[in-house]
Amino acid sequence: MPSSEEYKRQIMNDLARGNVESLDDESEADISSKYENFDDFAQRSSRDERRRLFGRSFHPDRIPANQMEPELQQAIAQIKPNERDDVAREFFKHFKHRGLSDRDLERQLGLSTHHPNRMSADDVSKLAAFAYHNHPDIFQEVLADRPAILKFLSNPLVGAALGAIAAKWLKGRK
Numbered sequence: 001m002p003s004s005e006e007y008k009r010q011i012m013n014d015l016a017r018g019n020v021e022s023l024d025d026e027s028e029a030d031i032s033s034k035y036e037n038f039d040d041f042a043q044r045s046s047r048d049e050r051r052r053l054f055g056r057s058f059h060p061d062r063i064p065a066n067q068m069e070p071e072l073q074q075a076i077a078q079i080k081p082n083e084r085d086d087v088a089r090e091f092f093k094h095f096k097h098r099g100l101s102d103r104d105l106e107r108q109l110g111l112s113t114h115h116p117n118r119m120s121a122d123d124v125s126k127l128a129a130f131a132y133h134n135h136p137d138i139f140q141e142v143l144a145d146r147p148a149i150l151k152f153l154s155n156p157l158v159g160a161a162l163g164a165i166a167a168k169w170l171k172g173r174k
């Protein structure tokens with residue numbers, strides 16, 4: 001398998017040749033031209049726009065859990081504590097609608113607590129990984145509501161999943 005840098009270079013070459021997938025009636029290239037950077041996208045895009053993009057991009061069929069989980073752990077560790085609390089609250093809210101209680105998840109996943117404001121980055125990472133692997137629709141919903149996590153994902157596969165948007169915005173992260 002090629003190195004991360006080789007893989008990233010190949011993705012960027014593919015994107016430069018126009019090899020991008022479209023999203024319903026609006027292509028990723030169209031989306032990337034509307035926003036200057038990820039922060040602009042996270043603040044100004046509609047929830048539906050984020051949901052469509054993330055729904056196609058972040059799924060275990062596209063990015064294997066064994067590659068996504070370490071990225072999630074690193075990304076969640078970098079977001080602000082209040083944002084991390086919000087992410088945990090969102091996961092618990094969605095899980096509750098599925099009949100999974102916060103206390104059951106605490107036991108099942110080995111969390112240090114079921115209180116979002118007291119959870120460590122590791123606890124929130126476990127919630128996110130559980131959602132990604134077992135309930136990808138919940139994972140995508142939380143990303144659409146709390147896109148701050150994506151800012152810190154770095155794996156080339158994750159970048160590839162975002163296609164043209166990643167090509168434009170990753171240039172500034174060198």
